[in-house]
Amino acid sequence: MTTQVAQNAQNAADAARKDRGDVERTEVVIVGSGFGALAAAKKLAKAKVPFVLISETTEHLFQPLLYQVATGVLSPGEIAPPIRAVLAKYPTADVRLGRVVDVDPDRREVVYEAGGERLRLGYTTLIAATGARQAYFGNDHFADVTFALKTIDDAERLRHQILRCFEEAHTTTDPQRRRDLLTFVVIGAGATGVELGGQIKELAQRYFATSLHDLKPEDVTVKIIEGADKALPPFGGKLSEYVADSLEKDGVDVVLGTFVTDIDAHGATLKDAKTGEERRVTAETIIWSAGVQANDFARVLAERTGCEADRAGRLLVNDDLTVGGRADIFAVGDMMSLHSLPGQSPVAMQGGRHAAAIASGKRDAGTPFQYRDKGSMAIINRFRAITRIGKIELTGFVAWVLWLAVHLMYMVGFRNRYVAVMSWVGSFLGRHRPHFHYAQQRMPATTADGGADAAAESVADGAETAQSPAPVAAPATITAGHAEESETWRREQAERRIPVHSSS
Numbered sequence: 001m002t003t004q005v006a007q008n009a010q011n012a013a014d015a016a017r018k019d020r021g022d023v024e025r026t027e028v029v030i031v032g033s034g035f036g037a038l039a040a041a042k043k044l045a046k047a048k049v050p051f052v053l054i055s056e057t058t059e060h061l062f063q064p065l066l067y068q069v070a071t072g073v074l075s076p077g078e079i080a081p082p083i084r085a086v087l088a089k090y091p092t093a094d095v096r097l098g099r100v101v102d103v104d105p106d107r108r109e110v111v112y113e114a115g116g117e118r119l120r121l122g123y124t125t126l127i128a129a130t131g132a133r134q135a136y137f138g139n140d141h142f143a144d145v146t147f148a149l150k151t152i153d154d155a156e157r158l159r160h161q162i163l164r165c166f167e168e169a170h171t172t173t174d175p176q177r178r179r180d181l182l183t184f185v186v187i188g189a190g191a192t193g194v195e196l197g198g199q200i201k202e203l204a205q206r207y208f209a210t211s212l213h214d215l216k217p218e219d220v221t222v223k224i225i226e227g228a229d230k231a232l233p234p235f236g237g238k239l240s241e242y243v244a245d246s247l248e249k250d251g252v253d254v255v256l257g258t259f260v261t262d263i264d265a266h267g268a269t270l271k272d273a274k275t276g277e278e279r280r281v282t283a284e285t286i287i288w289s290a291g292v293q294a295n296d297f298a299r300v301l302a303e304r305t306g307c308e309a310d311r312a313g314r315l316l317v318n319d320d321l322t323v324g325g326r327a328d329i330f331a332v333g334d335m336m337s338l339h340s341l342p343g344q345s346p347v348a349m350q351g352g353r354h355a356a357a358i359a360s361g362k363r364d365a366g367t368p369f370q371y372r373d374k375g376s377m378a379i380i381n382r383f384r385a386i387t388r389i390g391k392i393e394l395t396g397f398v399a400w401v402l403w404l405a406v407h408l409m410y411m412v413g414f415r416n417r418y419v420a421v422m423s424w425v426g427s428f429l430g431r432h433r434p435h436f437h438y439a440q441q442r443m444p445a446t447t448a449d450g451g452a453d454a455a456a457e458s459v460a461d462g463a464e465t466a467q468s469p470a471p472v473a474a475p476a477t478i479t480a481g482h483a484e485e486s487e488t489w490r491r492e493q494a495e496r497r498i499p500v501h502s503s504s
Contacts, residue, residue: 198381
């Protein structure tokens with residue numbers, strides 16, 4: 001009852017302030033909803049410090065499991081619980097859906113867009129945790145012809161693409177098109193690239209092998225392209241060798257010391273780093289996971305505070321995670337760079353808690369951030385993973401079980417953990433992919449005489465015709481007399497492909 005009275009009083013005060021044209025204020029503003037933002041929010045909430053968390057999305061995304069959404073193991077809701085639900089039990093928490101577009105350090109105000117309005121919000125402390133997006137190293141047009149894996153939308157687009165390729169390969173009569181549909185090129189042998197490459201090959205061997213009897217696992221080509229001379233370069237040594245060997249044994253082609261010089265809707269051009277020799281790989285699906293760069297808000301903070309940034313746009317923060325000469329603005333997670341710390345969730349979470357501890361007075365201002373390295377791990381495929389904890393290195397089944405346990409522990413919510421376990425049992429011990437759903441979009445079918453199938457052209461009585469048609473799949477039947485027309489048709493559809501962009 002007391003809480004409700006206080007809330008009513010706060011609402012009345014806010015309304016009066018808006019009438020006077022005053023700027024609303026709070027103790028702490030958090031920008032973002034990832035690992036760093038959530039860790040800071042929980043730390044502040046437990047200290048009963050009022051704060052407003054502003055995010056462009058309504059969910060807290062468990063990004064390391066995005067590849068399992070893309071490959072049908074988990075559903076989006078299981079790795080992206082609503083951020084409001086996560087913080088609902090804390091009375092000092094206020095979550096707002098919006099995009100922060102500017103900051104005034106001198107007035108201690110952020111400017112954000114929400115509901116078609118541009119609003120201002122004052123703060124005592126600002127904690128920025130907007131993460132990173134895909135980097136294309138100056139080739140931003142690659143985003144239009146590749147698939148990324150940074151958001152839920154990215155994962156769902158990729159899942160739809162994987163399913164479409166297998167379904168159309170099952171029906172096409174064109175051998176070359178079938179090969180292109182069943183060729184998957186992954187750019188980058190980091191954690192995301194390795195996980196995706198291993199899972200796509202596993203789909204061919206365990207899931208589609210039992211449901212599409214005309215498709216054999218060896219018909220599916222998965223190539224992982226890496227510019228460095230080792231897979232998972234941050235690990236190096238025997239662990240990187242184990243990763244490459246494990247993937248090769250499962251039929252994944254790991255191409256090291258090779259760069260991508262060009263990508264279009266039908267494939268990629270590869271260049272050997274040593275010989276300079278170029279070759280062309282045709283594929284219907286190219287997945288980009290080669291690098292990241294800080295989101296746009298990092299650039300805004302750099303301009304407003306005079307903070308320097310690296311080539312990836314990450315803020316070169318002070319030892320206490322403050323930005324520029326400002327003791328009241330912190331940057332945590334993938335948008336900052338400090339002492340070559342890895343862009344991993346533990347760094348973001350510890351950074352978020354450090355900034356919150358200073359903001360709440362639990363830690364002295366200026367206290368340097370000390371990262372406690374609890375180890376690194378990466379999953380390769382079913383029953384295989386690698387783990388490094390200090391000088392201890394684990395591979396194989398033991399590392400795989402440890403990977404599952406750690407990721408289960410970091411998932412938010414009991415229900416999500418329970419459903420994840422059930423999904424893992426069905427997918428890894430069984431052959432199920434409970435979240436694979438695909439519906440073919442309506443399209444005109446090409447017949448042997450070159451005309452459109454009358455049944456496909458006809459519209460059933462009462463059917464809705466006002467909506468614009470969506471991009472459709474390529475024709476299932478391609479005759480010799482219409483090969484050129486079919487190729488033109490596919491090129492037009494490729495040009496209509498929805499660009500795949502990562503957002504914060």
